[in-house]
Structures are given as C-alpha cells and as structure tokens.
Amino acid sequence: MTIAAAIAELKTLLGDGLSTAKADLEIHGKSEVHFADAAPDAVAFPTSTEQVAEIVKICARNESPVVPWGTGTSLEGHSLAVRGGVTVDFSRMKKVIEVHPEDLTCRVQPGVTRRELEAELRTTGLMFSVDPGADAALGGMAATRASGTTAVRYGTMRDNVLGLEVVMADGRIIRTGTRARKSSAGYDLTALFVGSEGTLGLITELTLKLHGRPEAVMAAMTSFPSVAAAVDTVIATIQAGIPMARIELLDALSVQSFNSYAGTNYPEQPHLMLEFHGSEASVAENAQRFADVAADFRAGEFQIASREEDRRALWRMRHDGFYAHTALRPGAKGLATDICVPISRLAEAVAETQDDLAKAPFPGPILGHVGDGNFHATLLVDVDNPEEVAAAKEIGARLAERALRLGGTVTGEHGVGFGKMAYMAEEHGDAWGVMGEIKKALDPGNILNPGKVVRVN
Amino acid sequence: MTIAAAIAELKTLLGDGLSTAKADLEIHGKSEVHFADAAPDAVAFPTSTEQVAEIVKICARNESPVVPWGTGTSLEGHSLAVRGGVTVDFSRMKKVIEVHPEDLTCRVQPGVTRRELEAELRTTGLMFSVDPGADAALGGMAATRASGTTAVRYGTMRDNVLGLEVVMADGRIIRTGTRARKSSAGYDLTALFVGSEGTLGLITELTLKLHGRPEAVMAAMTSFPSVAAAVDTVIATIQAGIPMARIELLDALSVQSFNSYAGTNYPEQPHLMLEFHGSEASVAENAQRFADVAADFRAGEFQIASREEDRRALWRMRHDGFYAHTALRPGAKGLATDICVPISRLAEAVAETQDDLAKAPFPGPILGHVGDGNFHATLLVDVDNPEEVAAAKEIGARLAERALRLGGTVTGEHGVGFGKMAYMAEEHGDAWGVMGEIKKALDPGNILNPGKVVRVN
Numbered sequence: 001m002t003i004a005a006a007i008a009e010l011k012t013l014l015g016d017g018l019s020t021a022k023a024d025l026e027i028h029g030k031s032e033v034h035f036a037d038a039a040p041d042a043v044a045f046p047t048s049t050e051q052v053a054e055i056v057k058i059c060a061r062n063e064s065p066v067v068p069w070g071t072g073t074s075l076e077g078h079s080l081a082v083r084g085g086v087t088v089d090f091s092r093m094k095k096v097i098e099v100h101p102e103d104l105t106c107r108v109q110p111g112v113t114r115r116e117l118e119a120e121l122r123t124t125g126l127m128f129s130v131d132p133g134a135d136a137a138l139g140g141m142a143a144t145r146a147s148g149t150t151a152v153r154y155g156t157m158r159d160n161v162l163g164l165e166v167v168m169a170d171g172r173i174i175r176t177g178t179r180a181r182k183s184s185a186g187y188d189l190t191a192l193f194v195g196s197e198g199t200l201g202l203i204t205e206l207t208l209k210l211h212g213r214p215e216a217v218m219a220a221m222t223s224f225p226s227v228a229a230a231v232d233t234v235i236a237t238i239q240a241g242i243p244m245a246r247i248e249l250l251d252a253l254s255v256q257s258f259n260s261y262a263g264t265n266y267p268e269q270p271h272l273m274l275e276f277h278g279s280e281a282s283v284a285e286n287a288q289r290f291a292d293v294a295a296d297f298r299a300g301e302f303q304i305a306s307r308e309e310d311r312r313a314l315w316r317m318r319h320d321g322f323y324a325h326t327a328l329r330p331g332a333k334g335l336a337t338d339i340c341v342p343i344s345r346l347a348e349a350v351a352e353t354q355d356d357l358a359k360a361p362f363p364g365p366i367l368g369h370v371g372d373g374n375f376h377a378t379l380l381v382d383v384d385n386p387e388e389v390a391a392a393k394e395i396g397a398r399l400a401e402r403a404l405r406l407g408g409t410v411t412g413e414h415g416v417g418f419g420k421m422a423y424m425a426e427e428h429g430d431a432w433g434v435m436g437e438i439k440k441a442l443d444p445g446n447i448l449n450p451g452k453v454v455r456v457n
Numbered sequence: 458m459t460i461a462a463a464i465a466e467l468k469t470l471l472g473d474g475l476s477t478a479k480a481d482l483e484i485h486g487k488s489e490v491h492f493a494d495a496a497p498d499a500v501a502f503p504t505s506t507e508q509v510a511e512i513v514k515i516c517a518r519n520e521s522p523v524v525p526w527g528t529g530t531s532l533e534g535h536s537l538a539v540r541g542g543v544t545v546d547f548s549r550m551k552k553v554i555e556v557h558p559e560d561l562t563c564r565v566q567p568g569v570t571r572r573e574l575e576a577e578l579r580t581t582g583l584m585f586s587v588d589p590g591a592d593a594a595l596g597g598m599a600a601t602r603a604s605g606t607t608a609v610r611y612g613t614m615r616d617n618v619l620g621l622e623v624v625m626a627d628g629r630i631i632r633t634g635t636r637a638r639k640s641s642a643g644y645d646l647t648a649l650f651v652g653s654e655g656t657l658g659l660i661t662e663l664t665l666k667l668h669g670r671p672e673a674v675m676a677a678m679t680s681f682p683s684v685a686a687a688v689d690t691v692i693a694t695i696q697a698g699i700p701m702a703r704i705e706l707l708d709a710l711s712v713q714s715f716n717s718y719a720g721t722n723y724p725e726q727p728h729l730m731l732e733f734h735g736s737e738a739s740v741a742e743n744a745q746r747f748a749d750v751a752a753d754f755r756a757g758e759f760q761i762a763s764r765e766e767d768r769r770a771l772w773r774m775r776h777d778g779f780y781a782h783t784a785l786r787p788g789a790k791g792l793a794t795d796i797c798v799p800i801s802r803l804a805e806a807v808a809e810t811q812d813d814l815a816k817a818p819f820p821g822p823i824l825g826h827v828g829d830g831n832f833h834a835t836l837l838v839d840v841d842n843p844e845e846v847a848a849a850k851e852i853g854a855r856l857a858e859r860a861l862r863l864g865g866t867v868t869g870e871h872g873v874g875f876g877k878m879a880y881m882a883e884e885h886g887d888a889w890g891v892m893g894e895i896k897k898a899l900d901p902g903n904i905l906n907p908g909k910v911v912r913v914n
Contacts, residue, residue: 104800105799145645147641172890173887174886175885176885180799180830183797183869184866184872185868185885188645188648192648239559278739281738285738374638374639408636411640412639427635428643429632435646441897453644
C-alpha cells in the first residue's frame with residue numbers, strides 16, 4: 001500500500017500513458033504563482049473514462065493521492081501534488097463528443113480547452129461563454145468554478161455546466177444532470193462537483209450550455225479621472241439594469257502595464273473596458289444608456305472597437321493582464337488576489353485596497369470583473385525579500401477580512417486550492433465542517449487532491 | 458427514544474407553539490394531490506432559527522422524524538409525514554429581514570410567501586422572479602427547487618438563491634453563500650440544499666436575488682392550428698435566441714378548462730401565452746421577431762394585454778391552471794406529470810404523450826413551460842376506479858421512460874418527494890447512491906423528512 005506500488009500497477013495498465021520522467025514530474029509540480037513546487041511521483045495520461053476509473057481504483061487500493069490536471073493555469077495551487085502521488089493529466093482526453101446546435105448544448109471531454117471548443121464551434125453560430133482569460137481546460141474550469149469577463153451577462157461555470165460524468169474515489173463512474181435545461185430530480189450533484197476542485201471526484205466528461213452568437217457586438221474603452229469614478233459608474237450601470245456583456249476595471253498602473261506589454265497607447269488613467277451583445281438596435285440603445293451614466297462620472301472619450309479583429313485585440317490584451325502585470329516588475333512573482341463583494345460595497349472595497357497598496361513595498365495593479373463586484377490586485381512580490389512577503393501576507397489577510405466584513409467572499413473565481421485554505425473557517429464557519437463531512441463520505445481515504453478546499457481529520 | 462417523548466419535550470419548549478390538535482394534524486397530513494393522507498404526531502410552529510435548532514435537537518435525541526412545511530402546495534407528497542413525527546410549520550417565520558435595493562438582494566425568513574414578498578417589494582422597483590403559480594412559501598420553493606413560468610428568462614430557485622441559513626440534523630446552524638454575486642470558495646452548499654426537500658437540513662433563512670422591474674412589459678396570447686404547430690414555434694423561438702420572459706403552452710382542453718373556470722372566451726384551440734420584458738424598444742422588437750416566427754406556423758391573431766390589470770388577469774388564469782384542470786372533472790384527483798426534455802425533443806415528447814392521452818380512460822389536459830422543454834399533463838383520475846388508477850400509472854411510467862430516452866428528466870420542477878422515488882434509480886443510476894451517501898453523512902439518523910428523495914438503508 002504505497003505510492004510506489006500504485007505506480008508499478010499503473011505502469012502495467014497504461015504503458016506509455018504513465019510517466020515518471022523528471023521533466024514531466026517537474027512540469028506538473030509547478031503552478032502559475034508563488035507556491036513552492038510540489039511534484040507528483042508519476043503522471044498518468046489516460047485516454048478514456050474507463051482508464052481514469054482504473055487509475056483511481058489502483059490509487060485507492062494503494063492509498064496514493066490522485067491529483068487532476070487540466071492546463072495547470074489555476075492560481076491557488078490547485079493542481080500541485082502537495083502529498084505526492086499520481087497526477088492525472090487530461091491532455092489526451094480532448095474530444096468534442098457532440099454538439100447539439102438545436103439545444104444549445106455540447107458534450108466534451110475534460111481536456112478540451114476553451115479556445116479549442118471555440119474553434120470547434122466557429123461554423124455553428126454558437127459560443128461557449130465562460131472566459132477566464134487563460135486558455136484553460138474545460139474540466140479544470142468546471143472543477144474550479146471558473147468565471148471571468150462574461151460572467152456578468154452569461155454566468156459562471158456554475159450556470160453553464162448542465163451535467164457531468166465523474167469518477168468517484170472508489171472508481172465508480174457516475175453521471176449527473178441531463179440535457180434538459182432544468183430538473184428538480186434530487187440533489188444537485190452537478191453543482192456540488194463544479195467547484196469541488198477534484199476533491200470529490202474526477203470530471204471525465206461535461207455537458208455544457210452554449211449560447212447563440214449575438215447578432216451585434218460592440219466593445220469599447222473609456223477613461224475616468226479616478227478609480228472611484230469608474231467604480232461608481234459600474235455600480236450605477238448594474239443598478240440601472242443596463243445589460244452589459246462585459247464590464248472590466250483597469251487602474252492606471254494596469255493601463256501602463258498593458259501599454260508596455262501589448263504595445264498600446266492608452267492614456268495612463270483608470271479605464272473601463274466594455275462589451276455589449278444583442279441586436280443592432282439594442283446594442284446601440286444600451287451603449288447610449290451606458291454613455292449617459294458614464295458622463296455623470298466624467299468619463300473620457302469612448303474608443304469603440306466594432307470590427308471583430310479590433311475586439312479580439314482588445315480582449316487579448318485584457319486576457320494577458322496577469323502576464324502584463326507581472327512584466328511590470330521582472331523577477332517578481334505575481335500574487336493575484338480575488339475578493340468579490342456586493343456591488344454596493346465595491347467602491348469602499350477598492351478604495352481601502354488602494355490605500356493598502358499605496359503603503360506597500362511593491363506595485364499592486366488592480367483590474368477586475370467589477371460588474372460582479374469582483375476585482376484582483378496583482379501583488380508583485382520579490383519572494384526572496386522576507387519583508388515584502390510579510391507585507392503581501394498582511395495585505396491578503398486585510399483583503400479577506402474586508403471581503404467578509406462587506407458581505408462578500410475571499411475568492412470570487414480563483415477558488416480555494418491550498419492558497420485560500422487559511423480563510424475558509426472564517427468565511428464559512430460551521431459550514432466548512434459540513435463540507436468536510438461531505439468529503440469524508442465521498443472520499444473516505446482522502447486520496448482525491450488531498451490538502452485542498454477542506455480539512456479532513 | 459420515542460416520538461411521544463419528543464413531543465413531551467417540545468411541549469415544554471414551545472408551549473402554544475406545539476399542537477397535537479386533530480385539526481392541525483389533519484391539515485398537515487394532506488397534500489394537493491392523490492397521495493394517501495399521512496399526518497404527523499404533532500405540529501411545531503417555531504418563531505426563530507434558535508427554536509428550529511432546539512426542535513431538531515430534541516427530535517434527533519428521540520429519533521423522531523422532522524418534516525418541514527411551508528404552505529403544503531408541493532405536488533409529490535414532499536410534506537406528508539409518511540413516518541409520523543413532528544411537522545415544522547414555518548408560518549410564524551414570516552419576516553422580510555432586509556431588502557438591499559442597491560445590490561438587488563433581500564433576506565427573508567422561510568415562511569414568507571412569494572406574493573407576500575411581492576407586496577413588500579412593490580415600492581422598490583424590484584421583483585422576485587420565480588413564480589411557480591401557487592403562492593408558495595419561499596423556504597419551500599427553495600427546498601423543492603421550484604421554477605415556473607419565468608424560468609425561461611430569470612432561471613429557477615437554483616439561480617435565484619444566493620445563500621441560506623440551515624439547521625442541520627444535529628441542530629447546528631450554518632450559513633451558506635454570501636451576498637456577493639458569485640464565489641468559488643469551496644463546495645456549493647447553497648445549491649446542495651436547494652432541491653434537497655428538507656432531507657439534508659431545514660432552511661431557516663434565505664438570501665435571494667432580485668431583479669429590476671422591466672421598463673416595459675407586454676403579454677399576449679395567440680392560437681395555433683395544432684399543438685405541434687405551437688411547439689414548433691417555441692422551438693424556433695428559443696433556437697433563434699429571442700428573449701422571452703414567459704412562453705407557455707396550453708392545449709385545446711386547457712383552454713376549455715380556463716374558459717370555464719375563469720369565465721374567458723378564447724377559441725378552444727391550442728395557444729401560446731407570452732410575455733416580453735425590456736425597454737419599450739426591445740419589447741416591440743422582440744414581439745415582432747416572435748410574431749414573424751409564429752406566422753410561419755400559422756398562428757392566429759395576437760391578443761395583447763398591455764395594461765397591468767389585464768396582464769395580471771391573464772397570468773392569474775394561467776396560475777389557476779391546475780385548479781381549472783381539476784374542475785373539468787368534478788370528483789377526480791389531478792395527477793400533475795412533469796417531464797422536461799431538451800428543446801429539440803419537445804415536439805416528439807408532447808406528440809407521444811398526446812397519443813397516450815387519447816387512449817386514456819380519463820381527460821388529460823396539457824400545459825407547460827415549454828421554453829424550458831418542460832410540460833405537464835394533468836391526469837384527471839377517479840381514484841376509486843382501479844382501472845383508471847392503473848392507466849394513470851402506466852402513462853406516468855411511459856412519460857418517465859420517454860423523458861429519459863429523450864435525454865431529459867422525470868421531473869422538471871415538481872421534485873421527487875415520494876411520488877417520483879420509483880424513477881430515481883433509472884434517472885440517476887449510481888449517482889442516486891451518491892446522493893444517499895451524502896444524506897447518510899449529513900443526517901445519519903435519517904430523521905429529516907425520511908422516505909423522500911433518497912433511499913437510505
């Protein structure tokens with residue numbers, strides 16, 4: 001009953017589909033962020049659900065941790081093998097199994113990435129809406145309940161996963177949900193697995209909602225004299241019920257980083273990035289309603305991107321935000337914070353955070369999905385400087401306290417992984433214990449992504 | 458450790474707040490439908506969360522079932538005390554605790570009904586969108602994952618509950634969710650309790666999403682030469698992405714029942730009932746787009762209700778549908794079926810059901826939330842006639858088989874209760890067992906609404 005015994009059995013099962021090569025272990029032991037590397041003892045590359053089930057059974061029998069892996073773009077150390085074991089890399093499960101244009105649904109394997117699905121859908125007039133920036137695997141996006149720029153209009157993964165196939169900790173294969181748009185047939189297991197970060201089961205297939213591509217799309221950027229003015233515009237927009245497809249905040253430092261990283265030339269002031277979806281008439285109507293609101297807060301000129309290639313360039317720039325931020329300070333690690341608050345408390349949440357950042361010994365550009373009340377400060381920390389690390393921790397703790405005080409959450413979309421474990425008790429109280437009870441019931445051996453999300457004694 | 462011992466302790470705790478009066482037991486032992494009465498041994502009327510927690514602790518200690526009760530309007534026997542015990546009636550927990558107009562949220566106690574909340578919101582410009590027809594309690598609506606006519610636009614209770622306070626089987630009080638619009642902080646316990654029908658915990662408070670009242674609303678009815686033509690119109694409408702706030706099917710027999718029950722005078726043909734929400738311009742645009750689609754399927758003249766009182770009369774008529782149906786055959790019990798299928802399979806699902814009903818020994822009018830692929834046939838059965846009861850069971854079984862064969866669910870919105878228990882294994886396979894494991898973990902004594910949703914050995 002050792003990890004080594006599991007690996008020996010897996011080698012027989014998978015042949016080439018199991019690697020213990022140093023390079024593979026290293027790649028799967030890294031994260032996008034500041035956490036210490038934590039490599040698995042082996043990496044499995046299954047090609048089918050049945051293989052995943054066999055892998056899990058072997059690991060269960062040998063008490064080996066099993067860590068699911070999509071593209072490794074998560075931001076809280078979700079896929080680090082903190083207790084060793086076997087990482088299950090879904091990159092060989094990349095089939096778009098079926099697309100039902102008439103039902104606005106599709107069925108995919110977990111290794112398909114967001115952009116791969118987009119390419120597959122190009123001729124159908126349909127789109128998959130959830131867009132976290134990174135070209136993440138859809139299985140990982142479901143596991144971490146990803147959201148991003150379009151959630152304000154189309155919802156998060158919670159809203160866009162209709163059903164799942166999941167391999168449980170004992171190797172059982174179950175299916176949750178149906179292809180119908182709604183159901184009240186018992187516990188919502190789909191919603192339970194979405195956001196469970198691989199700790200309750202391994203997602204081996206997803207049924208996703210699709211949306212018709214809007215007839216008309218208009219994107220725009222506009223500057224504001226202050227972050228407060230931009231945020232107040234967002235609050236007024238959401239409260240007026242103006243349907244926005246995207247509404248993103250950039251502070252002046254973010255704009256500076258974009259100009260430098262993407263070669264753009266925007267005035268280095270706070271901006272909102274916007275997108276409207278609908279019919280030609282409704283897009284024009286809503287853009288005008290927004291402009292009327294923004295004028296009250298002294299918005300600058302609107303830079304409108306109507307051509308698809310211009311829009312793509314705009315959003316690529318936004319998607320590269322984390323990389324643009326980290327490029328501001330070569331050698332520094334980016335710590336992306338992620339609080340989300342009720343929209344009425346957004347202005348004070350951002351203002352208090354700016355005050356903290358003004359005193360910090362490192363730069364901390366802010367951007368975010370402000371239509372949801374969600375924003376990120378990227379703390380650009382020299383991780384070899386203990387003073388900076390301590391200051392970053394302090395800012396993180398103050399952000400968490402702020403989010404909870406204002407009625408929000410310590411993580412709007414990045415998830416818990418182990419990076420946010422420290423705040424779970426405070427956010428959930430006894431409900432965190434209930435999560436632990438569910439974990440124990442469904443994974444009594446604690447083999448599935450152990451050390452993440454819940455604490456199991 | 459008996460129910461009697463629990464009642465003695467509860468009497469001390471609650472005084473007048475506990476009833477064993479025959480009339481109270483009888484009322485709480487009935488359901489809206491054909492199930493045999495099943496009265497509790499006592500009814501508790503708590504006035505606070507703390508009282509609910511004490512009630513559950515006493516019942517847990519004495520191994521007494523605990524059955525939550527909102528308004529008793531559920532349709533699958535959810536609130537029948539099939540194993541006796543104590544029914545917890547939330548009618549004395551009716552506070553709208555706070556409304557946050559600026560965040561589009563409110564916090565309510567579970568006994569507040571849908572219409573009571575509507576009255577409370579009247580001056581705010583906001584609305585709560587979920588509308589199952591009956592004036593149900595919001596706690597019950599969450600527990601059964603209710604939806605109804607507006608789900609096609611605003612979603613079901615799954616989409617409109619942001620957070621809950623729940624009393625667990627051991628009396629612990631937990632809070633799930635936050636007031637932020639999204640979160641990825643661990644397992645989605647809110648979604649787990651929504652639709653758990655009181656089997657995992659008792660909901661003692663809800664944080665709900667509100668929506669701005671649309672600037673413009675237009676309702677309309679239009680006839681079709683056949684149910685197939687009406688359904689094909691719905692499919693084309695949904696696939697074209699025309700934003701409908703409601704889109705409801707009535708077959709000819711339903712229209713006849715409405716004319717008779719509500720004193721209206723519609724042609725006794727299949728109809729669609731529609732509602733559009735938006736700005737004046739977008740409502741007009743979408744109504745025109747819909748009319749263009751409907752014309753292809755030979756729709757009749759549009760009867761437009763623009764005045765609020767006319768719209769209210771229209772939807773009251775629809776809301777009374779179940780009662781109008783049952784009035785078609787005095788003395789008969791109405792069995793409301795509830796399948797939901799992918800929209801592309803709706804036409805065949807309805808057509809096959811009509812074939813079955815044509816051969817049935819009783820009338821079976823059809824109506825439904827067809828924009829979601831969800832429809833109801835009300836089987837008007839003489840429950841004293843064994844032949845009719847057998848035919849009704851056969852039709853129900855064929856509907857279930859049909860729903861699953863077409864990729865849908867046996868219950869779109871009514872829930873499982875014990876009326877749909879027979880189909881759970883077929884719909885969920887091994888996932889039903891996983892639901893049972895969660896139930897055992899969170900309610901090891903099986904005291905919370907036992908005999909519903911899951912099977913616990």
